[in-house]
Amino acid sequence: MTRAALVIWVLLAATADETVVRPGESLAQVAARTLGNDRAGPELLAFNHLEGTPAAGTRLLLPGPERVRAVSAIASARSAIGQAPSGTTRTEAEARLTSAEGLLGQARYADAAAQADGAWKLLADARQETSRFAVAVEPDGRTRVAVQQGVPVRVEAQGRTRAVRAGETLTVARGDPPGAPLSESSRAVASEPPQLLTPEAGLKLALDPVPGGGLGPVRFAWKPVPEATGYAFELTGTRNRSLRTAQPTVTLPALPAGSYKWTVRAMLANGTLGQPSARALQLVPSRIKLEVQEAPWQ
Amino acid sequence: MAVCLSLLCASACRRDGGTPPPPAPPLPVRATLGPVKGTVSIKRAAGDDWVAASAGTVLHDDDKLRTGSGASAELRFSSGTVVSVSEDTLLGISETRGVPGRGQTDVTLLRGAVDATLDRPANQSLTVGTPAATVRAGREIVFQ
Numbered sequence: 178m179t180r181a182a183l184v185i186w187v188l189l190a191a192t193a194d195e196t197v198v199r200p201g202e203s204l205a206q207v208a209a210r211t212l213g214n215d216r217a218g219p220e221l222l223a224f225n226h227l228e229g230t231p232a233a234g235t236r237l238l239l240p241g242p243e244r245v246r247a248v249s250a251i252a253s254a255r256s257a258i259g260q261a262p263s264g265t266t267r268t269e270a271e272a273r274l275t276s277a278e279g280l281l282g283q284a285r286y287a288d289a290a291a292q293a294d295g296a297w298k299l300l301a302d303a304r305q306e307t308s309r310f311a312v313a314v315e316p317d318g319r320t321r322v323a324v325q326q327g328v329p330v331r332v333e334a335q336g337r338t339r340a341v342r343a344g345e346t347l348t349v350a351r352g353d354p355p356g357a358p359l360s361e362s363s364r365a366v367a368s369e370p371p372q373l374l375t376p377e378a379g380l381k382l383a384l385d386p387v388p389g390g391g392l393g394p395v396r397f398a399w400k401p402v403p404e405a406t407g408y409a410f411e412l413t414g415t416r417n418r419s420l421r422t423a424q425p426t427v428t429l430p431a432l433p434a435g436s437y438k439w440t441v442r443a444m445l446a447n448g449t450l451g452q453p454s455a456r457a458l459q460l461v462p463s464r465i466k467l468e469v470q471e472a473p474w475q
Numbered sequence: 476m477a478v479c480l481s482l483l484c485a486s487a488c489r490r491d492g493g494t495p496p497p498p499a500p501p502l503p504v505r506a507t508l509g510p511v512k513g514t515v516s517i518k519r520a521a522g523d524d525w526v527a528a529s530a531g532t533v534l535h536d537d538d539k540l541r542t543g544s545g546a547s548a549e550l551r552f553s554s555g556t557v558v559s560v561s562e563d564t565l566l567g568i569s570e571t572r573g574v575p576g577r578g579q580t581d582v583t584l585l586r587g588a589v590d591a592t593l594d595r596p597a598n599q600s601l602t603v604g605t606p607a608a609t610v611r612a613g614r615e616i617v618f619q
Binding site: 294297298301302306307308309310311312313314318319320322327328330331332333334349350351352353355 | 561584585586587588589590591592593594596597603605606607608609610611612613614
């Protein structure tokens with residue numbers, strides 16, 4: 178090894194991130210742990226100029242920002258191809274994307290990024306469409322991105338990237354990664370208030386006392402909302418409860434007798450809440466316990 | 476010889492004493508204000524005061540712009556990208572002192588809303604940073 182090569186090797190070893198293969202760890206597991214992709218094992222080997230499964234204790238260099246750029250460019254190209262109509266341009270772009278993915282697998286990051294960018298540019302040139310989008314910072318610190326027209330916009334947060342296409346909206350809370358964007362139609366559906374089923378409106382619900390105190394169980398139910406990822410349930414009144422559920426029902430084992438209001442809102446894929454539905458409820462005991470004391474004169 | 480020496484000394488003395496330093500290189504223009512409506516003000520990167528802005532005002536790295544209630548402004552970047560600034564908005568231009576690890580953005584939106592238009596997204600790009608995310612539109616900057 179020449180002196181220059183030795184210096185370069187030392188510099189690389191000193192600056193690049195490294196990992197050590199753990200006992201019993203497969204190549205796929207190393208790739209999943211370090212690159213977030215269990216199929217990136219061959220790429221990791223190529224980056225380290227190795228062949229075969231590395232033994233436990235093997236020190237592996239990890240790629241840096243050049244891989245992030247290549248992965249980002251491939252994601253952009255894939256997103257643009259997903260939007261493009263079929264035709265020769267799309268076919269050519271798909272071929273370039275396949276080439277880019279192959280180059281990524283060989284750890285040739287600059288070449289992979291250039292191929293992916295070429296695919297993206299082919300489609301963008303073909304569309305010749307103006308890109309329009311809006312970005313807003315809500316008073317609570319959340320960021321809302323709405324794309325009106327043109328090629329997808331990329332939203333990055335907490336190391337994760339999402340493509341937002343024309344007609345879609347994405348909201349990101351501070352400290353959270355971006356969720357799935359919502360289309361105009363799904364947003365309209367998901368933001369509708371849930372239709373409450375039971376207990377019925379204005380009902381005075383008579384329930385048996387349960388051991389330990391209170392009345393119950395109390396079951397709340399509503400119709401599922403399409404596109405909802407879950408529901409935010411809130412009970413206020415004599416006792417307050419607030420919880421999230423994936424199902425369109427909530428059962429509370431016991432509640433004190435009294436007056437309540439229960440509210441349900443659909444949770445959307447991007448973390449926002451839809452319109453609320455609320456209903457009043459009164460809980461009364463079904464059996465009144467009578468205690469007759471003996472009169473002192475008897 | 477003596478004359479030459481005295482001339483050399485004189486020129487050297489002029490350089491060493493009291494000559495004003497060469498002017499600082501002009502700051503690169505990042506964006507120019509288009510039409511403005513209502514109260515629109517800017518704060519220079521090196522300044523502490525907000526001053527009224529008007530159409531044609533040029534903006535440099537780390538300058539800030541804010542719009543009042545009912546106000547609006549238009550930012551025109553040299554790439555041709557146009558950013559419409561809504562009312563009650565506060566933003567920074569090409570902040571070089573942004574969030575670590577996030578890279579430089581064209582616009583850092585701290586409050587309010589902007590609408591962006593890229594006529595040639597295959598050749599233009601715009602990066603908008605916010606407290607929660609980074610929004611990238613158009614071609615990846617690295618490939619331009």
